[in-house]
Amino acid sequence: xxxxxxxxxxxxxxxxxxxxxxxGRRALSAGRLAEWRLGWLLCxxxxxxxxIVTAYPILYSIWLSLQRYDLRFPDDxxxxxxxxxxxxxxxxxxxxxFAVTVLITVVSVAVELVLGMGLALIMHRTLVGRGxxxxxxxxxxxxxxxxxxxxxxxxxxxxxxYLAELTTGGATDPLTERASALAIIIxxxxxxxxxxxxxxxxxxxxxxxxxxxxxxxxDGAGPWQRxxxxxxxxxxxxxxxxxxxxxxxxxxxxxxxxxxxxxxNETSSVSMLTYTNLIQGLNLGIGSTLSVLIFIAVAIIAFLxxxxxxxxxxxxxxxAG
Amino acid sequence: xxxxxxxxxSTPRPRRRATVLTTLAAILALxxxxxxxxxxxxxxxxxxxxxxxxxxxxxxxxxCNAQAEGRYRISYRVLPRGADDQxxxxxRRLAAGDRDLDVIGLDVTWTQEFASAxxxxxxxxxxxxxxxxxxxxxxxxxxxxxxxxxxxxKNTNVQLLWYRTDLVDTPPQTWxxxxxxxxxxxxxxxxxxxxxxxxxxxxxxxxYNSIVASAGGQILNPDGTKxxxxxxxxxxxxxxxxxxxAGVTSPSxxxxxxxxxxxxxxxxxxxxxxxxxxxxxxxxEADPQLAxxxxxxxxxxxxxxxxxxxxxxxxxxAVSAFSEHPQExxxxxxxxxxxxxxxxSAVNDGVPPTIESVxxxxxxxxxxxxxxxxxxxLRDAATRPRTPAYQNISTVISTExxxxxxxxxxxxxxxxxxxxxxxxxxxxxLP
Numbered sequence: 001x002x003x004x005x006x007x008x009x010x011x012x013x014x015x016x017x018x019x020x021x022x023x024g025r026r027a028l029s030a031g032r033l034a035e036w037r038l039g040w041l042l043c044x045x046x047x048x049x050x051x052i053v054t055a056y057p058i059l060y061s062i063w064l065s066l067q068r069y070d071l072r073f074p075d076d077x078x079x080x081x082x083x084x085x086x087x088x089x090x091x092x093x094x095x096x097x098f099a100v101t102v103l104i105t106v107v108s109v110a111v112e113l114v115l116g117m118g119l120a121l122i123m124h125r126t127l128v129g130r131g132x133x134x135x136x137x138x139x140x141x142x143x144x145x146x147x148x149x150x151x152x153x154x155x156x157x158x159x160x161x162y163l164a165e166l167t168t169g170g171a172t173d174p175l176t177e178r179a180s181a182l183a184i185i186i187x188x189x190x191x192x193x194x195x196x197x198x199x200x201x202x203x204x205x206x207x208x209x210x211x212x213x214x215x216x217x218x219d220g221a222g223p224w225q226r227x228x229x230x231x232x233x234x235x236x237x238x239x240x241x242x243x244x245x246x247x248x249x250x251x252x253x254x255x256x257x258x259x260x261x262x263x264x265n266e267t268s269s270v271s272m273l274t275y276t277n278l279i280q281g282l283n284l285g286i287g288s289t290l291s292v293l294i295f296i297a298v299a300i301i302a303f304l305x306x307x308x309x310x311x312x313x314x315x316x317x318x319x320a321g
Numbered sequence: 322x323x324x325x326x327x328x329x330x331s332t333p334r335p336r337r338r339a340t341v342l343t344t345l346a347a348i349l350a351l352x353x354x355x356x357x358x359x360x361x362x363x364x365x366x367x368x369x370x371x372x373x374x375x376x377x378x379x380x381x382x383x384x385c386n387a388q389a390e391g392r393y394r395i396s397y398r399v400l401p402r403g404a405d406d407q408x409x410x411x412x413r414r415l416a417a418g419d420r421d422l423d424v425i426g427l428d429v430t431w432t433q434e435f436a437s438a439x440x441x442x443x444x445x446x447x448x449x450x451x452x453x454x455x456x457x458x459x460x461x462x463x464x465x466x467x468x469x470x471x472x473x474x475k476n477t478n479v480q481l482l483w484y485r486t487d488l489v490d491t492p493p494q495t496w497x498x499x500x501x502x503x504x505x506x507x508x509x510x511x512x513x514x515x516x517x518x519x520x521x522x523x524x525x526x527x528x529y530n531s532i533v534a535s536a537g538g539q540i541l542n543p544d545g546t547k548x549x550x551x552x553x554x555x556x557x558x559x560x561x562x563x564x565x566x567a568g569v570t571s572p573s574x575x576x577x578x579x580x581x582x583x584x585x586x587x588x589x590x591x592x593x594x595x596x597x598x599x600x601x602x603x604x605x606e607a608d609p610q611l612a613x614x615x616x617x618x619x620x621x622x623x624x625x626x627x628x629x630x631x632x633x634x635x636x637x638x639a640v641s642a643f644s645e646h647p648q649e650x651x652x653x654x655x656x657x658x659x660x661x662x663x664x665x666s667a668v669n670d671g672v673p674p675t676i677e678s679v680x681x682x683x684x685x686x687x688x689x690x691x692x693x694x695x696x697x698x699l700r701d702a703a704t705r706p707r708t709p710a711y712q713n714i715s716t717v718i719s720t721e722x723x724x725x726x727x728x729x730x731x732x733x734x735x736x737x738x739x740x741x742x743x744x745x746x747x748x749x750x751l752p
Binding site for chain 2: 088093281
């Protein structure tokens with residue numbers, strides 16, 4: 001049973017004629033043509049802005065990534081082709097940062113999905129004090145990341161924080177060791193963004209028709225079966241969107257690491273590495289190469305989600321797939 | 322059609338146009354004064370001074386403005402507290418050719434970088450002569466690049482060895498003695514720790530650089546174009562490793578910066594501290610009794626009988642290449658770092674002067690009981706590698722040296738050589 005059977009899809013009715021009109025080059029009626037023009041005119045400013053603020057910087061950084069360009073050596077600027085890519089892709093720091101980023105992304109998103117689902121169910125099912133529960137859940141997401149990260153840092157620093165005292169008795173600083181520092185970064189990330197995950201999942205839960213659950217219960221499905229067989233399939237689009245958003249976000253993790261460790265002890269993420277090279281090191285060539293590589297990685301992640309898992313924006317025509 | 326008719330009928334149209342006009346006027350009113358920046362209403366050129374937070378610098382600025390007699394008026398724009406943040410703001414604005422900057426305060430390690438990027442002006446003629454007059458040699462060297470002067474040293478700084486007179490009779494002169502003394506105190510069950518900065522940051526590079534310089538080693542070749550890390554520099558790695566792993570440091574050594582070290586020493590659980598002179602007035606205030614039992618000695622060296630060479634810190638004043646009033650900016654910078662004002666800043670803000678004669682002033686004797694030692698260390702001090710790529714080299718070195726206990730001298734030196742060479746040629750990826 002897919003959701004097609006019970007969800008009305010107004011978008012599907014409007015889409016086909018328009019498509020046929022364009023592909024089949026069938027003459028549009030005057031009214032349609034005017035509408036089509038108006039549509040483009042209304043979109044144009046947005047499209048133009050997108051071109052200026054997105055396409056131009058992307059193309060410019062690709063251009064920069066093909067040059068030896070260090071702000072401190074303006075005379076040595078030259079075109080070097082793909083040499084910067086070779087430098088980065090054979091560099092240990094890059095692969096280390098890449099591994100750290102993937103680890104943080106996979107672990108934090110997986111844990112967030114489970115916790116977020118729990119929170120979403122609680123928020124969805126709560127009868128008493130629903131507003132209070134939802135507000136309380138969203139508090140971490142409402143706190144500025146840098147502020148939250150500072151709180152975590154102080155909490156984990158011996159002398160100023162209770163967490164360090166509780167775990168190690170203040171003998172060592174957990175933020176100075178790689179494994180514990182990474183664990184703390186992941187913990188902070190989970191604490192901070194689980195509410196976001198829960199929020200996205202809750203919109204998915206709202207899509208599950210109450211009748212369907214009742215019908216399943218009448219048919220003898222237990223709570224677990226109802227969750228796995230009824231709720232999850234219906235929620236699938238929402239889950240995938242939530243996962244996509246969070247994966248892309250987590251892959252670009254910066255602020256938690258910046259505050260908690262500053263990238264020390266091999267805890268740099270790819271974004272941290274880019275910042276160090278581009279902003280601190282003033283090496284526009286290498287720095288741009290790193291940012292182009294992040295862009296490619298993010299594009300691959302998005303592609304995988306959309307093509308393999310069939311993620312689509314909620315409410316769009318392809319959602320049914 | 323329908324829409325147009327509706328609009329025609331609506332009344333607020335003229336009023337809306339009036340609102341638009343007022344808004345435009347308001348925006349113009351906001352923008353115009355800034356676009357005419359540089360000269361205020363009075364016609365006196367405004368010289369901006371971008372400098373790190375220094376509590377009593379506004380008073381120096383006031384005095385300079387009075388002395389300028391209308392030739393210029395300095396306005397002090399305070400940079401962020403962190404050195405990296407300061408550099409970031411300056412770099413970002415200078416890279417964009419910001420004309421609002423006139424005089425800028427540079428950490429001693431940035432001068433070559435800014436000079437090579439053509440962001441600051443060379444000091445020539447009378448200005449150069451005045452900046453060099455009576456200035457200590459090593460701080461002056463920190464302001465030169467390729468034989469030219471690019472800044473005027475405003476203040477300098479060196480670390481001293483602070484020790485507890487109730488625990489130690491004669492202060493150790495070498496690292497080996499320091500470690501041995503500390504271990505002896507440890508065996509005797511008395512406070513023994515040696516507190517200093519070992520976090521993965523600039524302070525760790527300063528520590529290593531001082532050991533290298535004292536051992537007579539080299540990090541770069543004299544031109545600053547190639548990594549050397551000669552045998553003495555490898556020895557320095559071994560000393561640093563031994564110090565970090567001998568059990569004489571504090572548990573938070575690998576995470577400690579200047580202020581952490583100061584605070585830890587103030588608890589009274591340590592016998593030694595290697596840190597800048599600012600800790601002394603702070604200690605006198607925090608724990609006067611402990612302060613009475615604390616003395617100072619020369620930073621430890623490597624060979625017995627060979628005086629140590631300590632790394633200098635401090636700030637230089639440079640004139641932005643995009644300044645619209647360079648002559649006035651040079652004059653303003655010279656006024657701010659004049660002997661009179663260096664003395665004032667030294668006494669009131671705890672920043673040691675770069676002009677030798679200032680140390681003889683009676684006011685200095687009171688504020689700096691250890692001034693002779695500071696001067697002695699400054700006379701044969703060392704600079705950090707002077708190259709435009711210093712920032713990258715520093716990042717590479719602090720990463721490779723962290724944590725210091727894990728250094729394997731020969732191997733670490735090999736890694737450093739290739740990483741520093743990459744950094745010098747803008748080839749490498751910074752960690």
